[in-house]
Amino acid sequence: MAHPAPHASAAIGESTETPTSSVPEAVSSSPVPGQVDATREDQTSSPSEREPLHIKLLPPDILLEIGDQLRQNPESILAFALTCKDFYQSDLLQRMGMAAGSPLRGQQLHAFLLLLEKDPSIGNQWYYCMECCVLHPFTPESDTRSPWSGIVDQMTPKFCLRSFRYKLTYNHARLVMNRHLYGAPCGLSLDSLNVPPTRVPSESTTESPEWEESWCAKVIDNELFLRATRTISSHDGNHRSLRRFLNSPGYWWCNFTILAMDRLFREPLFADRPPFPLFFECRDVRCSCRWCPTEWYTTIEWKESPGGSQSRGPSSSSEKQKGQFAWFITVVSYHRLGTCRSFRDWNWAVMTDAMAPFHLDDMRAAEHEERIRALGSVRDIWRAAVAAESQ
Numbered sequence: 049m050a051h052p053a054p055h056a057s058a059a060i061g062e063s064t065e066t067p068t069s070s071v072p073e074a075v076s077s078s079p080v081p082g083q084v085d086a087t088r089e090d091q092t093s094s095p096s097e098r099e100p101l102h103i104k105l106l107p108p109d110i111l112l113e114i115g116d117q118l119r120q121n122p123e124s125i126l127a128f129a130l131t132c133k134d135f136y137q138s139d140l141l142q143r144m145g146m147a148a149g150s151p152l153r154g155q156q157l158h159a160f161l162l163l164l165e166k167d168p169s170i171g172n173q174w175y176y177c178m179e180c181c182v183l184h185p186f187t188p189e190s191d192t193r194s195p196w197s198g199i200v201d202q203m204t205p206k207f208c209l210r211s212f213r214y215k216l217t218y219n220h221a222r223l224v225m226n227r228h229l230y231g232a233p234c235g236l237s238l239d240s241l242n243v244p245p246t247r248v249p250s251e252s253t254t255e256s257p258e259w260e261e262s263w264c265a266k267v268i269d270n271e272l273f274l275r276a277t278r279t280i281s282s283h284d285g286n287h288r289s290l291r292r293f294l295n296s297p298g299y300w301w302c303n304f305t306i307l308a309m310d311r312l313f314r315e316p317l318f319a320d321r322p323p324f325p326l327f328f329e330c331r332d333v334r335c336s337c338r339w340c341p342t343e344w345y346t347t348i349e350w351k352e353s354p355g356g357s358q359s360r361g362p363s364s365s366s367e368k369q370k371g372q373f374a375w376f377i378t379v380v381s382y383h384r385l386g387t388c389r390s391f392r393d394w395n396w397a398v399m400t401d402a403m404a405p406f407h408l409d410d411m412r413a414a415e416h417e418e419r420i421r422a423l424g425s426v427r428d429i430w431r432a433a434v435a436a437e438s439q
Contacts, residue, residue, distance in 0.1 A: 114128065115128075121159070122152060122156050123156050123157070123159040123160035123163060124163070126152065127160060127163045127164070157181060158178075158181060161176045161181070161182070161183060162176055164183065165183070165226065165230075165234070166230050166234065168230075168231075168232075168233055168234055171230060171233070171234030171235060172188070172233035172234055172235075173185055173186065173187075174186070175199075175219065175222060175223050175226065175235070176222075177219065178390055178391065178392075179391070184199070184219070186199045186219075186223060186236070188233075188236065199217070199219050199220060199223070214243060214261070214263055214276075216241070216274075218388065218391040218396060218400075220236070220240070220241075221272055221385060221396075222235075222389070223235040223236040223240075224236050224237070224238055224240065224241060224265070224267075224272065224388070225267070225270075225272060225387065225388045225389070228267045228270070229270070238265050238267065241263065241265035241274065242263060242264055242265055243261070243262055243263040244262055245260055245261070245262040245277075246260065246261060246262065247259070247260045248260065248261060256289065257280050257281055257282050257289060257290045257293050258279075258280070258281050259278065259279070259280050260278070260279045261276060261277065261278040261279070262276070262277045263275070263276050263277075264276075264277075266430065266433060266434075268429060268430070268433045270387055271384065271385070271386055271387055271395070272384075272385040272386065272387075272388050273382065273383065273384055273385065273429070273430055273433075274385065275380065275381070275382050275383075275430060276380070276381045276383070277378065277380050278378070278379045278380075278381075279376060279377070279378045279379075280293070280294075280376075280377045280379075281353065281374055281375065281376045281377070282374045282375045287327075287374075287375055290375055290377075291327075294377075301342065301379070301381055302337050302340055302342040302381075302383065302399070303340065303399065303400060304337050304338070304339045304340060305337050305342075327348050327350075327375055327377075328348065329348050329349055329350055330346065330347065330348050331347045332345045332347060333345065333346045333347075336420075337420075338420065339398060339416065339417075339420070340383075340398045340399045340420070341384035341395065341398070341399070341423050341426055342381060342382065342383050342384075342399075342426070343381070343382055343425065343426050343427060344379050344380060345379070345380050345381075345427065346377065346378070346379050347377070347378045347379075347380075348375065348376070349375070349376045349377075349378075350373055350374075350375055350376075351373060351374075351376055352372060352373055353372045353374040353376075382426040382427045382430055383399065383426065384426045384429070385399055386399075398416075398420075
């Protein structure tokens, strides 16, 4: 655990510099006879100009009175003592009912580290790891594309979402919520979870379709939400390679549903549009996960492509045959991650494999699904928040 250096919070009243008067010295030093020097009166009566009352100058009985109020919480007494080096080095802790040098354990240590995490001079570089029960360092430049470069985590990362270059761990989500709850400079900004539209490079051959995705984060009622937009297109007119790509494993909507398992792409499609009976056009077809608060909306379009070769499409319309058309599949997913105060919280746990469906019997699985349905539509919550912000 890091030992914080004393800082400005050691005093009840922080010392401030006297503002320099803009009045010339010759004028300000020669008041009119019989006239009250209002400037001097304001200076002597202004609270900001009074001698600051440092906490260590308080009478001992006042300090002990404070100790009586904190006696039931040793972690609060220790945090109070850390506000001043003289307190920590004196017998104040013992006089407040806490033996000097006595270690905190269990819930007391947990509560004490949570208090330190809220401190701006500590929370801007350190975060509390609930599994290690210590403070880990991080750098403000951490983001979802390089999660380990700036966030130290000696335990196995608990992935919430897995996608190409976007990997969200619990510690990153906690840091973002720290910023929301405690304010800057604690934690990380919400922007650290945002990813602008980024073209994902093909992993295999030149026949692989183009994949572009973006991520957006939002805090709604003290819960973290994510929205991902993925667009897949057969830019070169190779529709069969697009179908093979969609049928391949390894691309996830959430930790329980891979792209190849998606009902929209898995179910047989009736061939009534020769010669490419591979897809049907649709818009905002809703699917949802049975095991976590994730839902996604799929739009399949046959439209003009900004590049690529001309190819035959699903329609015999001469208008469509003139241009360069291709299949465009857009999937917008919404994820509800909860308050992110603990990786054991139900909302977060169901987003990871901590509560995998194969661990549940039939009755518990039914209860689990009912609880997921009771949360309501994640997209509706997101849209309501966006509408409220625009008002």
